[in-house]
Amino acid sequence: MKDQSENFPTTPSLPLKKWDGLKIDLSEQYPDANALLENIDEGLIIADPIGHIIFSNNRVEDLTGFHKEELVGTLIDQKLLSGADLAEETKKELIGIEHGKRELTFENKHKKGIAWWTSLKASPFKSPEGKYLGVIYILDDVGHYKQAEKVVQENDAKMRAIIDSALDAVIVINQEGKITEWNSQAEQIFGWSADEVKGVTISDTIIPRQYKSSHDKGFEHFLKTGEGPALNQRLEIKAVNRLDREFPIELTIIPIQLGEEYFFSAFIRDISQRKAQEEKREKLLNQLAQANAELKDFAYIVSHDLKAPLRAISSLSQWISEDYEEQFDEEGKQQFALLRGRVNRMSELITGILNYSKIGRVNTEIYHVNLQTLVEEIKEMLVIGEGIEITIPKELPTVSYNKVSAQQIFQNLMSNAIKYNDKETCKIEVGFTHGSHHHTFWVKDNGPGIDEKYHDKIFKIFQTLRPRDEVEATGVGLSIVKKTLNLFGGNIWIESELDTGTSFLFTIPHEPQLNLEI
Amino acid sequence: MDQMKDQKSILLIEDDLVDAMTVKKVLKELNVERPLTVCKNGEEGLEFLENNLNNLPGIILLDLNMPKMNGLEFLKAIKSHPKFQVIPVVVLTTSDDHNDKLESYKLSIAGYMLKSFDYKKFIEVMRSVKHYWEVSELSY
Numbered sequence: 119m120k121d122q123s124e125n126f127p128t129t130p131s132l133p134l135k136k137w138d139g140l141k142i143d144l145s146e147q148y149p150d151a152n153a154l155l156e157n158i159d160e161g162l163i164i165a166d167p168i169g170h171i172i173f174s175n176n177r178v179e180d181l182t183g184f185h186k187e188e189l190v191g192t193l194i195d196q197k198l199l200s201g202a203d204l205a206e207e208t209k210k211e212l213i214g215i216e217h218g219k220r221e222l223t224f225e226n227k228h229k230k231g232i233a234w235w236t237s238l239k240a241s242p243f244k245s246p247e248g249k250y251l252g253v254i255y256i257l258d259d260v261g262h263y264k265q266a267e268k269v270v271q272e273n274d275a276k277m278r279a280i281i282d283s284a285l286d287a288v289i290v291i292n293q294e295g296k297i298t299e300w301n302s303q304a305e306q307i308f309g310w311s312a313d314e315v316k317g318v319t320i321s322d323t324i325i326p327r328q329y330k331s332s333h334d335k336g337f338e339h340f341l342k343t344g345e346g347p348a349l350n351q352r353l354e355i356k357a358v359n360r361l362d363r364e365f366p367i368e369l370t371i372i373p374i375q376l377g378e379e380y381f382f383s384a385f386i387r388d389i390s391q392r393k394a395q396e397e398k399r400e401k402l403l404n405q406l407a408q409a410n411a412e413l414k415d416f417a418y419i420v421s422h423d424l425k426a427p428l429r430a431i432s433s434l435s436q437w438i439s440e441d442y443e444e445q446f447d448e449e450g451k452q453q454f455a456l457l458r459g460r461v462n463r464m465s466e467l468i469t470g471i472l473n474y475s476k477i478g479r480v481n482t483e484i485y486h487v488n489l490q491t492l493v494e495e496i497k498e499m500l501v502i503g504e505g506i507e508i509t510i511p512k513e514l515p516t517v518s519y520n521k522v523s524a525q526q527i528f529q530n531l532m533s534n535a536i537k538y539n540d541k542e543t544c545k546i547e548v549g550f551t552h553g554s555h556h557h558t559f560w561v562k563d564n565g566p567g568i569d570e571k572y573h574d575k576i577f578k579i580f581q582t583l584r585p586r587d588e589v590e591a592t593g594v595g596l597s598i599v600k601k602t603l604n605l606f607g608g609n610i611w612i613e614s615e616l617d618t619g620t621s622f623l624f625t626i627p628h629e630p631q632l633n634l635e636i
Numbered sequence: 637m638d639q640m641k642d643q644k645s646i647l648l649i650e651d652d653l654v655d656a657m658t659v660k661k662v663l664k665e666l667n668v669e670r671p672l673t674v675c676k677n678g679e680e681g682l683e684f685l686e687n688n689l690n691n692l693p694g695i696i697l698l699d700l701n702m703p704k705m706n707g708l709e710f711l712k713a714i715k716s717h718p719k720f721q722v723i724p725v726v727v728l729t730t731s732d733d734h735n736d737k738l739e740s741y742k743l744s745i746a747g748y749m750l751k752s753f754d755y756k757k758f759i760e761v762m763r764s765v766k767h768y769w770e771v772s773e774l775s776y
Binding site: 422425426428429430432433434436437462465480 | 652653654655657658661701730731734751753754755
């Protein structure tokens, strides 16, 4: 388009020789030439040197609503630009241009009053001898560009709003490593304003001195090879702010290729607080682990040391009751029997603490354990005399477990079922189901049942439901069972109906993992 | 030889008075009439052995948890001693800790017995120890 307007006066195919100063008749030598100009897709207006319009094509009428007959003889600002959103002086400057060119984009009014976006190019044309002959104006509707421009501007504003409202600092750098974007969060975190850092490298702003050379090398390496191990992932590194204070950040750099050029967007979060909290938490966890370990040792040592004097009391009381038997009356003998009973109970309790504290310290090796054999053996040991029926399925599985622990679990549950049974025939059933991650086993009895409100309590150490003088028990067994199951990544729970019986259900994972934090 | 073995004394190294009494009582009950020496810790035990006036005991009954020099330290000391290392030692302890057992056997003990909480059971334990020294031959 531009070429055409520039070349028009000198193009030999056009009949400039017929130019008479006021009129051009293209039809004489080139009958089609007029039609051509009439019908080209751009609005074309030709004015004489003083500015009077002498030619206007169809497209001009489409665009402006003015017929060529209305326009011919007028100055361009009289009708054509009467509604243009331009200063009067600017309009005047478009008339009779002898030198240079003008290009303007503005809102113009159609004859009917409708606004449209106009692009106007005005350039003088001259005869081959250089005589100034007039001005050619080319008009076009650029509404769609304006619309696109508006969308771009809106999108830009949206992007800017998003980037500026981000809680992370967003920094964009170009292929030269220079900063092109720096959002308000970046201003806050680093103390530099966007205006100050744009065009500066991040090496000179936020990278701590000791990392500068490796940063620069990494950057160059990427541009050469396209490889960047630090890219596209969250990194925890150090950065510096404007006051040269170093602090931890979380950084993600994403390289983006646009045509031949790369640019890099970086998302940065100040994690000073999180780091401080993590350190604090780690410290607490260490303290806790240490306290836990000490407590385990403590339980072990205490229970061990408490036993020595207790054993002495036990022996001495037994000797007294035997050696001085004749000197005691019935009441004295009874009291001595009670004393010995209590001493034994205390010994059992201490043994309980000892065994409980041992879980996780010993017997943690995992082997294949054939539960069929193991449970059969326990059955043989427990079924003495009439009135006990223990049903075991034929195909109890072999599991990966610690054998002593497995024995403790089954033996505790099965002997409890016998110990607390209140029926004439004590019936116990052992069973299991195979799950995708673990086996679920159960030991089911026809005993008195356990009220739901005690279902958690019975697994706590030293908790018994019957007075110890009725049923001698330490209340350690189930707590050991639970702790052992938990140690190997399993769990235990109860299903029970009063008077009908109780099922203890527990899981043994196919791949037990030691959980020493129990 | 047998006659001589019967004359050899028993050395009990035990810090707990009641435990020492228990051993004495059990020995009496089992009709053991050989002389019994009680030392309160490993140090005293070593002093007794090193005293030339004393004959080597036929057996040492050794507690593990003791002040000053504990049982394992005492074992290490005598097992590296050319003269004392041949004396059979039976550990008599409350500790059923796996490590204690392992370390004791590494130091060539003749037996590891748990002091039962129940006196009657303890008598049975000691009866086994008695059988052991009655049938076992000594090298000295």
